[in-house]
Amino acid sequence: MKRNTFWSWLIIVLGILYFFVPLIATLEFSLRIKRGEYTLGAYEIVLNDPRFQQTFSYSLILALATIVFGVLLFVPTAYWIQLKIPGIRPIVEFITLLPLVIPAIILVYGLIRTFNSSSLIPMTSDERSTDLLLMFGYAVLSMPYMYRAIDTGLRAIDVRALTEAAQSLGANWFTILFRVILPNLRVAILSGAFLTLAIVIGEFTLASLLDRPAFGPYMQNLGANRAYEPAALAIISFALTWASMGVLQFLGRDSRDSSRVVGHG
Numbered sequence: 001m002k003r004n005t006f007w008s009w010l011i012i013v014l015g016i017l018y019f020f021v022p023l024i025a026t027l028e029f030s031l032r033i034k035r036g037e038y039t040l041g042a043y044e045i046v047l048n049d050p051r052f053q054q055t056f057s058y059s060l061i062l063a064l065a066t067i068v069f070g071v072l073l074f075v076p077t078a079y080w081i082q083l084k085i086p087g088i089r090p091i092v093e094f095i096t097l098l099p100l101v102i103p104a105i106i107l108v109y110g111l112i113r114t115f116n117s118s119s120l121i122p123m124t125s126d127e128r129s130t131d132l133l134l135m136f137g138y139a140v141l142s143m144p145y146m147y148r149a150i151d152t153g154l155r156a157i158d159v160r161a162l163t164e165a166a167q168s169l170g171a172n173w174f175t176i177l178f179r180v181i182l183p184n185l186r187v188a189i190l191s192g193a194f195l196t197l198a199i200v201i202g203e204f205t206l207a208s209l210l211d212r213p214a215f216g217p218y219m220q221n222l223g224a225n226r227a228y229e230p231a232a233l234a235i236i237s238f239a240l241t242w243a244s245m246g247v248l249q250f251l252g253r254d255s256r257d258s259s260r261v262v263g264h265g
Contacts, residue, residue, distance in 0.1 A: 023238065030231035042232035051218055052233075056201075059215035062131065063200035066138040067193045070146040073139070075189075078151045079181055082159050089151075096147045099140055104205040111137055112209070130210055137206045142199050146192035153188025154181075190247075201237070 031038040033045075046052050081089055099107070115123035115133055123133040139146075159181065166176045182189075207214030219237075223230040 023235075026231050027235055030228055030235055033228040042228040043236070046222075046229050046232050046236065051213075055213050055215045055218040058213050059201050059207075060197075062135055062138065062214070063197045065135050066142060066200055067146075067196050069135060070139050070142060070192065070196060071150075071189055074143075074147045074150050074192075075182060075185065076177060078147060078154050079159065079177060082151070082154050083163060093148075093151075096143050100144050104141065104203070105209075107137060107140060108206045108209045111206075124210070130212060134206055134210050134212055134214075137210075138196070138200050138203065141203065141206075142192070142196040145195040145199070149188045149192035149195070150185060153185040156188075157181075157184050194247075201240075 030042050031040070033039060033041040081092060111133055112124065115121055117125045123129040162180050163176055166180045171180070201215050204216035204220050208217045219233055222233060
């Protein structure tokens with residue numbers, strides 16, 4: 001038992017070192033913009049850069065739009081598959097995994113060729129329609145994570161019993177979906193939402209080739225032309241990711257506490 005405990009702790013310590021040593025080194029490097037002293041100069045430059053504020057705001061808004069679109073598309077789809085046609089689940093799961101093996105460069109070229117200004121549905125002729133096209137592309141990239149998170153959440157609840165109970169009380173399909181099923185998927189949707197947020201914030205290929213002012217191209221351009229600012233930007237991105245995970249953990253705990261209260265009642 002003592003030997004097993006030793007190896008378990010050794011693996012944990014090595015994992016912590018592997019994770020935190022590069023992060024600490026990046027943090028230390030980001031503070032050395034002035035020779036011989038540690039300062040927050042790189043962070044001030046990044047946070048005060050109008051392009052940082054513009055691109056991050058643009059990507060954040062697009063991420064929220066992608067999340068809303070993904071929820072409205074994948075929740076009814078996964079719900080209907082589980083309730084009515086479970087036999088096609090393997091086919092749908094295979095389709096949702098395709099964005100993991102198809103490069104983003106192929107996706108964006110396909111979108112451009114299909115929806116260019118000379119096509120039947122032109123979506124690259126103005127900025128708003130191009131933003132919409134970019135959102136659709138992000139929805140495809142996030143599909144493996146959003147759909148699977150929602151599908152896992154649906155498998156964790158008794159969808160059929162909830163549906164039959166709601167129908168017995170006279171609820172229509174819209175009410176069942178958005179007032180019965182959706183609240184029970186809060187943690188699952190948040191899991192997919194934060195993964196979608198991370199994908200959209202850091203994505204470069206689609207935004208670059210569609211010529212949109214997104215955060216991914218800004219980070220790539222900054223990394224190609226500066227030294228200390230990209231390190232500061234990496235730390236800021238890491239902090240935002242951990243903040244999102246903290247929010248997810250808090251909301252998930254709140255959801256579990258609410259479930260316990262209902263169960264005890």
